[in-house]
Amino acid sequence: xxxxxxxxxxxxxxxxxxxxxxxxxxxxxxxxxxxxxxxxxxxxxxxxxxxxxxxxxxxxxxxxxxxxxxxxxxxxxxxxxxxxxxxxxxxxxxxxxxxxxxxxxxxxxxxxxxxxxxxxxxxxxxxxxxxxxxxxxxxxxxxxxxxxxxxxxxxxxxxxxxxxxxxxxxxxxxxxxxxxxxxxxxxxxxxxxxxxxxxxxxxxxxxxxxxxxxxxxxxxxxxxxxxxx
Numbered sequence: 001x002x003x004x005x006x007x008x009x010x011x012x013x014x015x016x017x018x019x020x021x022x023x024x025x026x027x028x029x030x031x032x033x034x035x036x037x038x039x040x041x042x043x044x045x046x047x048x049x050x051x052x053x054x055x056x057x058x059x060x061x062x063x064x065x066x067x068x069x070x071x072x073x074x075x076x077x078x079x080x081x082x083x084x085x086x087x088x089x090x091x092x093x094x095x096x097x098x099x100x101x102x103x104x105x106x107x108x109x110x111x112x113x114x115x116x117x118x119x120x121x122x123x124x125x126x127x128x129x130x131x132x133x134x135x136x137x138x139x140x141x142x143x144x145x146x147x148x149x150x151x152x153x154x155x156x157x158x159x160x161x162x163x164x165x166x167x168x169x170x171x172x173x174x175x176x177x178x179x180x181x182x183x184x185x186x187x188x189x190x191x192x193x194x195x196x197x198x199x200x201x202x203x204x205x206x207x208x209x210x211x212x213x214x215x216x217x218x219x220x221x222x223x224x225x226x227x228x229x
Contacts (some may be wrong), residue, residue: 005031006120011041011066012082013059013106017105019179021053024109038066045073051116054099055082056090064093078119084109088220095176097157097219102174118172118227133168135226137204138214140168149205159184162196166227167215172227174218198223 008030009109010021015036024208033049035041039052053069058062067079078100083090091102099120103112133140137150144163147154156164166183167175177191185193202209216224 005029006051007031007033007047007049008116009033009035009041009044009047009052011035011038011052011058013037013056013057014055017055017082020109021112024112028113037061038069041066042073043071045070049077050078051120052079053082053112053116054079056087056094057084064090064097067097067099078116080112080115080119092176092178094220095174096178100173114227121172121227133171133213135171135214135227135228138226140164142168147205155205156201156204159197160204163201164199164205167223167225171225174222174224176222178222180222 006029008025010032010051012018012021013036018034018036022034025032033044033047035044038058041052053071054063054067054070058066059070061200063081067081070077070079075098080096081091081094081099083094083102084105087104094102101115103115131141131143131148133142139148141147142165142176147156147161147164162184163180166180177194180194181189181191184197198215199209202215205214206212214226216226218224
């Protein structure tokens, strides 16, 4: 990595998880700050971490409340939350409160590293968004509004393009149904509208819409566009 290692704040009350993350991330060149509870985590925000890994099941402050407090102090730092298996409602709430991504325990280090890279990359794009997005054969020119798969230009309806544009702007990040509905229609709109447009978009940009490579479903939560190459 660089001469100045990227600081990662790990807020988790389980010593084995903190040890796993400390060992796994340190070998990749990250500098680890550890907090066994929410109070210590808030104190360590003063060290300006570049990314936060937050366990939702903390002993002193509820994970979602802590997430709200962190966002109140720093609205830009990427946050990857750790949650228990099957807690879809908790994941959705965390994402709606400003988390960038989530992982379900137990998780693999390679998957965590990929999610971290995507979250850090997304933060950079927010401050200097590149006009052309590329992932595999898919390219989206956000300036000229041209979408291509390979050499083939794809014609999208205005709403299909708006959906793809929002996904591109947050590529690699999981977006909840509620977020997408709020961005594209009104959050009170039936989620069925969103499913219809996702299906139509897949018909136009995916080689096999039943096994999508670009617009990925996060079951019970929302959708994620494959990260930029």
